[in-house]
Amino acid sequence: GENVEQHPSTLSVQEGDSAVIKCTYSDSASNYFPWYKQELGKGPQLIIDIRSNVGEKKDQRIAVTLNKTAKHFSLHITETQPEDSAVYFCAANRDDKIIFGKGTRLHILP
Amino acid sequence: KAGVTQTPRYLIKTRGQQVTLSCSPISGHRSVSWYQQTPGQGLQFLFEYFSETQRNKGNFPGRFSGRQFSNSRSEMNVSTLELGDSALYLCASSLGTANNEQFFGPGTRLTVL
Numbered sequence: 001g002e003n004v005e006q007h008p009s010t011l012s013v014q015e016g017d018s019a020v021i022k023c024t025y026s027d028s029a030s031n032y033f034p035w036y037k038q039e040l041g042k043g044p045q046l047i048i049d050i051r052s053n054v055g056e057k058k059d060q061r062i063a064v065t066l067n068k069t070a071k072h073f074s075l076h077i078t079e080t081q082p083e084d085s086a087v088y089f090c091a092a093n094r095d096d097k098i099i100f101g102k103g104t105r106l107h108i109l110p
Numbered sequence: 111k112a113g114v115t116q117t118p119r120y121l122i123k124t125r126g127q128q129v130t131l132s133c134s135p136i137s138g139h140r141s142v143s144w145y146q147q148t149p150g151q152g153l154q155f156l157f158e159y160f161s162e163t164q165r166n167k168g169n170f171p172g173r174f175s176g177r178q179f180s181n182s183r184s185e186m187n188v189s190t191l192e193l194g195d196s197a198l199y200l201c202a203s204s205l206g207t208a209n210n211e212q213f214f215g216p217g218t219r220l221t222v223l
Contacts (some may be wrong), residue, residue, distance in 0.1 A: 020200065034211065043114070043200050043214030044153070047132040089153060097166045098143070 004092050006101025013080055014109050021104045023090035025071040032093035033066060033073050037086045038103075044089055048075070060065040080108050114203050114215035128189040131218045132208065135182050135203030141149045142166075142184040143212060144176060147198040159184050160206045188220075196222045 003026040013019045025033075044076040050057045050073065057064050061080075066073040077084055079087045082090035085108045090101040115134045123129050135142050144156040144164075155168040159178035175183045182203075188195055198219050202212035 034209075037212075043202075043216050045214065046211050049211065073123070095166070095208070097155060097158070099155065100145075102152040 002030055002094060002097075002099040004090060004099050006090050006104060008104060010103065010105045010107070011061075012107040012109055015080055015082060016071075017080055019075075019084070019106055021075045021088055021090065021106075023074070023092075023101050024074060025092040025099075026071065027094055028071065028090065030092040030094045033064070034091050034093065034098070035064060035075050036089045036091065036094055036100075039044040039086045047088075056084065062109055071105045077106075082110070084108050098104050111189070114201060114213050116199075116215040116218050117200055118218060119216065120219045122223065123191050124223050125191055125193060127175045127191050128187065129191060129220060131186045131188075131199055131220075133186070133199075133201035133203075133215060135184070135201075136213055138186075139203035139205055139213070140182055141176055141204045141210075142182065143202045144184070144186050144202075145200045145202065146170070147200055147217070148196075153200070162207030191222045193222050196220060 006023045034049035037047045038044040050066050061078045063076040067096050087103045087105050089103050091098045115131045141160045143158040146154045162178045171190045176186045193223040198217040200217045202214045204210040204212045
């Protein structure tokens with residue numbers, strides 16, 4: 001079955017700097033890769049997603065890249081702000097069965 | 111449009127008991143998925159229901175079961191609770207067609223004593 005590895009588990013960046021979170025997946029048939037943000041006491045919320053026929057997608061300060069050959073995808077957050085502090089999860093989806101990475105706790109330092 | 115709702119939000123049970131959690135999806139969504147979230151294991155897929163039928167299943171023991179009603183509301187049941195079942199149980203709803211965005215509820219925090 002699918003296995004998703006996510007790194008790093010914890011990331012601290014200075015406010016205004018960029019943050020990068022990386023994930024790898026094992027099942028080459030996975031074709032949809034969402035990223036979720038989870039704040040304390042809330043359920044995960046989709047922030048951006050990418051499908052397997054696209055290499056990069058950007059939405060304001062957030063971008064995701066996908067390398068299907070290497071089976072890895074990354075989340076890039078630029079100009080980080082205090083409200084970006086949260087846990088971020090990557091996921092790989094095949095046939096509506098989503099497998100999540102273990103999460104990255106992002107701290108934005110003042 | 112109302113979001114995904116889960117009840118109860120918090121639950122305390124003792125070992126050996128059983129528990130039923132409820133999830134009401136977004137109106138129009140026919141798929142409901144359940145996940146267990148723990149600090150050590152992260153988010154783990156339990157099962158997915160679509161049009162009252164279990165369509166996908168994760169690797170959890172038979173003590174974990176679910177069902178979906180004709181109005182798409184779903185319940186999850188855990189029998190013979192163990193200490194290790196303490197977790198945040200999340201449900202997510204979607205349209206149910208391929209690779210649709212899943213919308214998560216706030217979760218039910220289950221503590222087993």
